[in-house]
Amino acid sequence: MAPHPEAAALLARSHRLGSDPRNTNYAGGNASAKGTDTDPVTGGDVELMWVKGSGGDLGTLTEAGLAVLRLDRLRALVDVYPGVEREDEMVAAFDYCLHGKGGAAPSIDTAMHGLVDAAHVDHLHPDSGIALACAADGEKLTAECFGDSVVWVPWRRPGFQLGLDIAAVKEANPQAIGCILGGHGITAWGATAEECERNSLHMIRTAEAFLTERGKAEPFGPVIEGYEALSESERRERAAALAPYVRAVASQDRPQVGHFTDSDVVLDFLARAEHPRLAALGTSCPDHFLRTKVRPLVLDLPPTAPLDEAIARLKELHAEYREEYAAYYERHAEPDSPAMRGADPAIVLVPGVGMFSFGKDKQTARVAGEFYVNAINVMRGAEAVSTYAPIEESEKFRIEYWALEEAKLRRMPKPKPLATRVALVTGAGSGIGKAIAHRLAAEGACVVVADLNAENAAAVAEELGGPDKAVAVTVDVTSEEQIAEAFKAALLAFGGVDLVVNNAGISISKPLLETTAKDWDLQHDIMARGSFLVSREAARVMRDQGLGGDIVYIASKNAVFAGPNNIAYSATKADQAHQVRLLAAELGEHGIRVNGVNPDGVVRGSGIFAGGWGAQRAATYGIEEEKLGEFYAQRTILKREVLPEHVANAVFALTGGDLTHTTGLHIPVDAGVAAAFLR
Template identity: 80%
Template sequence: MSTVEELVARSNRLGADPKNTNYAGGNTSAKGAATDPVTGQPVELLWVKGSGGDLGALTESGLAVLRLDRLRSLVDVYPGVEREDEMVAAFDYCLHGKGGAAPSIDTAMHGLVDADHVDHLHPDAGIAFATAADGEALTKECFGDDVVWVPWRRPGFQLGLDIAAVKQANPQAIGCILGGHGITAWGRTSEECERHSLSIIERAAAYIAEKGAADPFGAPLEGYVALPEEERRTRAARLAPVIRGLASTDKPQVGHFTDSDVVLDFLASERHPELAALGTSCPDHFLRTKVRPMVLDLPATAPVEDTVARLEELHAAYRADYAAYYERHATPESPAMRGADPAIVLVPGVGMFSFGANKQTARVAGEFYVNAINVMRGAEAISTYSPIEENEKFRIEYWSLEEAKLQRMPKPKPLQSRIAFVTGAASGIGKAIATRLAAEGACVVIADLDLGKAQAAAADIGGADVAVGVAADVSDGEAVAAALREAVLAFGGVDLVVNNAGLSLSKSLLETTERDWDLQHDVMAKGSFLVARESARIMIEQEMGGDIVYISSKNSIFAGPNNIAYGATKADQAHQVRLLAAELGPHQIRVNGINPDGVVRGSGIFAGGWGASRAAVYGVPEEELGAYYAQRTLLKREVLPEHVANAVFALCGGDLTHTTGLHVPVDAGVAAAFLR
């Protein structure tokens, strides 16, 4: 393989195993020669993972490419540690050609260290040594002269100089432990560098396992042990909307729930309050988890009402404490405070709720706190957990370079941080709606009678960070409640509900049976009521407002032949919109409806026999029904599922903020169905 291919392959292997480094954590590099296309002469280059991105998924496009001669020349113009942030801009003058990805703050570490291949990683075992009170002595005891201790220094040009000096002064060393931070290893070849990285990680883990205390977190606390799984997840679903609402005080957040053994065991221990209060240490950790979590101080068996009240008190105290932290360390040059809500909320006996602007960010924040728990366990097992000082955490959290990185992020999509629940969404209009909402940034729950089809539709739309499929018989109250519990556990709550599930039987009055009548009313009238009721409970608990949209029909207004049951239940849905708009308005929940007509292509209802029945009524071939419907409209246009999805987005996308109780026709113009 080429130098670049070797680097990418090594990076992917290291990043694929969470014991080696956390998501998007660390960076790797390789040095080599290439031909300068301008001079035709050989030129020494550095390929290094660029800013952002993840080692496990790294490709060549994620590498920054710099000229080594120019990078090394920066040493001569380095103005000192007080002005080292200026060196990041200087990296741009070292780029080779277009330079690939943006160089990260760690570029100097890779370029200045005299080794062809360098890895910088954040393994839990390595950070346990890095955050141990006597980490330097432990490093010596564990590794001898193979690994050298480097005291804490904020990532940057000076740290690169420090590590380069360590490598030069210790030719026998294979790497170093960076105090409070992680590890760095090097090698003459890519294979040797990877071997050295894994050796440091494995030796650190073996030392902790062999010499560490058996119960570093102390004895279990009475009442704080994990609840049985079903009870635990039911309680989590009950608390999640409340916690999400609190965590969204400054700006809306998506949630993620974790009840892994690592989390539950930590929260069951007597020492978890004091350790959690110390906060995380590795910069990658606290940039995503904030300096410390919010921890509920009640047992798992406390009444839910008491738990909710205490969470509200703790949240107010957390916000005040975070604001005080900001005021203690902010300077006139510091960026404005970004928000005082917790990113991590720990509930003993139940689990961890983590939050972010989208599902991936929320999930990764939770993964980082699991890393932090592992680090605390390792450090306490062999010493005392001693994270970096609070002022150093602030310097990184409100670092101008971090602020610049945030400012470079793409503008959020209109529905970012919103969680949608769409019924009957495995096909047809429902799937088109779910697809559009996801494309606009929403997390989407595909609810359908057929779980397999719901999961397949979710997979088509995106991974689990975008869409999930759940089973939902909307005519069954318990099934609706269970489906919404799954939605809450998947994303933290619900903001946008689309009552789309439906079916139709085209029959005359005399042919319509009681079963025909009950089936259609159970699915559409009763089903919409049940979904609206359960989702409104969640929205009210969140105190974040919301949207409920009914996919009704032209037939809620227009009286046509041979659809008494369908037309009556659609009229029921249409009036539910008005009733709920009036009732839920004080909670900032908007309720609107959409009246489609003639949606033949892609429609599950038409494919299920309704199309054939309506074609027979109108005396046209079934395959021409869509065209027939189009010709009877004012616009002479066929209506597709995507047009209904467009209307849902128009109602919920942010522009119609003061509209509720409205019915929007999506029928290409049917005068008989005009609203009067």
């Protein structure tokens, strides 16, 4: 069923506005439309309002993301409004104004849209509008920029009273097309969807032009000598070296996923003399600081400082940050305030290098970084024409620890078992590795798909959901350099690594007298040596993060079972199996668990079997290759064929949280081979 024409026009307008970051940030702002529909109960006309619901994003808004409310009931709330001290109670009342089933939950801004006497209303958070809203003399600048066509509304926390304020402003200023909300953003209106959109864009573009024409050339001050950006390669090398320590800073209270940005906007800000002062003032727009926290942590060293000095200073600054955040909480907390949610930064700024941002998943971390870029743009605009003057700290606290915000957080679904964990799987472009990558991603992990075949790796990463879920790296596990680069890519993509699966492998099945030294060396280089090199790099990152971790070896039944014509493969698998024991004993003090899986007979979907191993083993057993899986199944106790997914299940069992006190274990996934039982 097609949406109501007014709702369809609203969705189209929202998509156009939300697709341009100059207009509003991700999931920021909202838009509405009013119109008449048929009441299915009475058959008569009913006035309705369609408005973006809580948590939605304008650029990707769907009909299901709209809240639909009856205007008569919404407007009747004015008569029962208990006053600003109890305005939060009105949010629950919106539920009694809903029309029909389904739809999104009404947001805190619903009153603004419903009470303003206009058929269409946009509330947006453009950088240019917020720059005026956060300027010390914002009211004066608004008048200079717009004349009387846009009205200044002093800061007020979003809610029912702000809706009443804006409605009163519109009624008192019939010539106005919108208003600048102090410390917040803009609201525009119109009689039609087209007029409303036109008014919104006029306000945004006019403010942009005003800031450009009136603004001074270097609002952030001169460049600090020694704080200029490093070259791109040097930045990324330095960022990767710092990343495990930065992630530790952001994850003391709870593990976080990271995102790295070295855009020109960030680098220029951090190179300028005013960045320490401005960063300390924090962000202002509620959407900004809810994502980025009240202020960032800024490393106060040049990018050429010795790495160990930078790491030590980072730890000192983190301790200070936590103390200051706790003091901020104590200054403003009331007896009924929610408990402090954590004192770690969400944004860490490193001059000359870039910005690390953190969140409960990659998307949240990336969006937090985008919001801080918005905040930099706001600071630049405000400083260009005035002085940046964000809302008071006490008001920031009221937003951050708002009971309604706490309720929204509690409604969030329970995290998946591997949420916040970053996994790197070798040989993940096909077969067992691909199945493992899929299972880990399905359980909430971010996955680095490592494979010698770049095309296969990229395809799997795309299957897993793209850059916010997975990235592909091309790596030959016999190369120390390529392994190091793969881990750097993981650090820059997700902030760290928590879970590594040594799965890459090949097999050449030959009798002893036909096995060449080249056969032996190749298999040992890829599996025994490759696993050692990958585990060594993983242990280095995990130790520096201080978050523990998991290393899992995909070994084989052949690690403990002696079969014919398989000397090189079985010997290297035995090597891998003992690496599990050795590393479990060594790395346990760092909270790193090392375990193994011993599969057997994984034929379907297996890259090794498809690459010639299947034909070789079939010849050894004197059967047709297509019957190999069935043959393996019949020789097992359970008489079941083993698939890549079964191996992936074992990896998840070892890493998903139930076996927290298990290390040095090998799990057979062979459908039962008595000769390979571990003793």
